[in-house]
Amino acid sequence: xVDISDGHGLAKEGRRFGSGFPMSLRLDWNWxxxxxxxxxAFLFLILPILYLIxxxxxxxxxxxSLTTLISLSQPQLAGSYWLSIRLSFVSAxxxxxxxxxxxxxxxxxxxxxxxxxxFMTYSGVxxxxxxxxxxxxFIATLGRLGLATLILRDVFGLNIYAAGFSxxxxxxxxxxxxxxxxxxxxxxxxxxxEGLRPQWKEAAESLGASTWQYWRHIGLPILAPSVxxxxxxxxxxxxxxxxxxxALTGGNYEVVPIVLFQQIRxxxxxxxxxxxxxxxxxxxxxxxxxxxYFLLRRRAERWQK
Amino acid sequence: MNRPPILSWLIAFLAAAYxxxxxxxxxxxxxxxxxxxxxxxxxxxxxxxxxxxxxxxFSTVASLTAIVLGALLVVPxxxxxxxxxxxxxxxxxxxxxxxLIIPPVxxxxxxxxxxxxxSFLPMTTTEFGINLLLVIGYVTLSLPxxxxxxxxxLSAIDIVTLSEAAESLGASRFRTIVxxxxxxxxxxxxxxxxxxxxxxxxEFVITSLLNRPGFGPYMxxxxxxxxxxxxxxxxxxxxxxxxxxxxxxxxATRKPGQIFAPLRKRNLxxxxxx
Numbered sequence: 295x296v297d298i299s300d301g302h303g304l305a306k307e308g309r310r311f312g313s314g315f316p317m318s319l320r321l322d323w324n325w326x327x328x329x330x331x332x333x334x335a336f337l338f339l340i341l342p343i344l345y346l347i348x349x350x351x352x353x354x355x356x357x358x359s360l361t362t363l364i365s366l367s368q369p370q371l372a373g374s375y376w377l378s379i380r381l382s383f384v385s386a387x388x389x390x391x392x393x394x395x396x397x398x399x400x401x402x403x404x405x406x407x408x409x410x411x412x413f414m415t416y417s418g419v420x421x422x423x424x425x426x427x428x429x430x431x432f433i434a435t436l437g438r439l440g441l442a443t444l445i446l447r448d449v450f451g452l453n454i455y456a457a458g459f460s461x462x463x464x465x466x467x468x469x470x471x472x473x474x475x476x477x478x479x480x481x482x483x484x485x486x487x488e489g490l491r492p493q494w495k496e497a498a499e500s501l502g503a504s505t506w507q508y509w510r511h512i513g514l515p516i517l518a519p520s521v522x523x524x525x526x527x528x529x530x531x532x533x534x535x536x537x538x539x540x541a542l543t544g545g546n547y548e549v550v551p552i553v554l555f556q557q558i559r560x561x562x563x564x565x566x567x568x569x570x571x572x573x574x575x576x577x578x579x580x581x582x583x584x585x586x587y588f589l590l591r592r593r594a595e596r597w598q599k
Numbered sequence: 600m601n602r603p604p605i606l607s608w609l610i611a612f613l614a615a616a617y618x619x620x621x622x623x624x625x626x627x628x629x630x631x632x633x634x635x636x637x638x639x640x641x642x643x644x645x646x647x648x649x650x651x652x653x654x655x656x657f658s659t660v661a662s663l664t665a666i667v668l669g670a671l672l673v674v675p676x677x678x679x680x681x682x683x684x685x686x687x688x689x690x691x692x693x694x695x696x697x698x699l700i701i702p703p704v705x706x707x708x709x710x711x712x713x714x715x716x717x718s719f720l721p722m723t724t725t726e727f728g729i730n731l732l733l734v735i736g737y738v739t740l741s742l743p744x745x746x747x748x749x750x751x752x753l754s755a756i757d758i759v760t761l762s763e764a765a766e767s768l769g770a771s772r773f774r775t776i777v778x779x780x781x782x783x784x785x786x787x788x789x790x791x792x793x794x795x796x797x798x799x800x801x802e803f804v805i806t807s808l809l810n811r812p813g814f815g816p817y818m819x820x821x822x823x824x825x826x827x828x829x830x831x832x833x834x835x836x837x838x839x840x841x842x843x844x845x846x847x848x849x850x851a852t853r854k855p856g857q858i859f860a861p862l863r864k865r866n867l868x869x870x871x872x873x
Binding site: 324325327328330331332334335337338339341342343345346349392395396398399400403404405409413415416418419420422423425426427428429430431432433434435436440441442472473476477530533534536537540541544551554555558559569573576577580581584 | 604606607608610611614615617618620621622623624625627628629672673675676679680683684687691694697698699700701702703704705706707708709710711712713720735736738739794797798801802803804808815818819822823829830832833836837840841843844845848
């Protein structure tokens, strides 16, 4: 009864103010245009993340404390963070170095332009070719019966699995990650390489600098913030990778995303709030790397005016 | 160039080998299902399986829904921010980039807990609710690409002039967006849509954690059960990604508004100075 009369009263009130609406509507209208987007972002980006962060500062009975976060330091969880960080660091370093070499060869190395176009197109595809199919491709290549494994064994007499290599180990995974990290590096660093003006090189040469001196004192210092920024993005990219590693190892390789995945599936940590703490740790690492990237990019853009 | 290009050729050759050997190996492996012969048996086996078809159908419908929903969300917002609320631009842009910072596994964890059975919006309790949550997840994942694509498209046309012209001819806001702005950003939108499609069709994490019978979980299952079919799937997925990227490039570089808008602006200026 009360509810109905309340609703009725509100509707009446709305109608009564109807005549004065256009004025106030014009003020509010502009904000209304982005309201659906902001609502969506609030409901499906901000709120779920705040919920997880709040959970990380609570114990399972709902009281606020730091015990959940502190229990991230127990060996199993700290170990998976350490593993994730090492794997991301190694794959991002390999990706950054080889990607930089390839991009330099393509842009400054005097290769024909069709080759440059082909590599750029391929990089666009390969950087998006992550996930489950990539895992399958590498099983067919470097798995126990993969083509490359067999050729190395039968033609070159090199049995890599007997020598201790496994596709499903740390270095095997790093090689797989490289398949999307390197092309991503090529795509991201290309604008910076194109921004190196030939005049700088000419000026250095006319003052008698060698190629080495040009790179040591001009080229590399200008490129450094860009390279470091791209490295950080590659790091974040590797840190969040789940599908590839899951398809490769069946979820038995305990990097942080896998542990969180298993925890969501079936509370394997026997404490629902530990999942929140894991997620909070991931968010924190992502925020730190992305903020640093942002700062470095602003520094790199100084030279691109 | 005073650096010897031999070094460049060597680097390019090694990179090409690293890129192409896994593709060749996978293709070779996918043809060896019948012992002693090279056949397309693995492809036939995959394509004729009912689970493959139903998983593909499910993911296609979910991805297309996500594209439509994403377009409805992004086009009016990007237009409105450019036209009326440039001050809000950093906020809107930052929100659109957030999915690149938050890993999908964290995002879906938040969804499952936030919209679980005891929430103010219990979406995971009904079949429809979970499917909607999946589509929302795909929209969120594609938000950075969709927003960037549409915003780039808008920057190429003179939306202020176009909007004023539409308004002076008596078009409503809705009409302006539907029949003036939308056709002008259609190419960019399609470019964003192909990228979205290639991401969400084989998406694994969100689909799997919401227990949906999508293409990503199906592929993982095949990888656990079978030997040659995964290789065939990988080749098909690679071809699919390639086609999507190619179409994206094609539509992203084709901008019908680019020639049209400056012409119009010049004519207007000429008219004003006369």
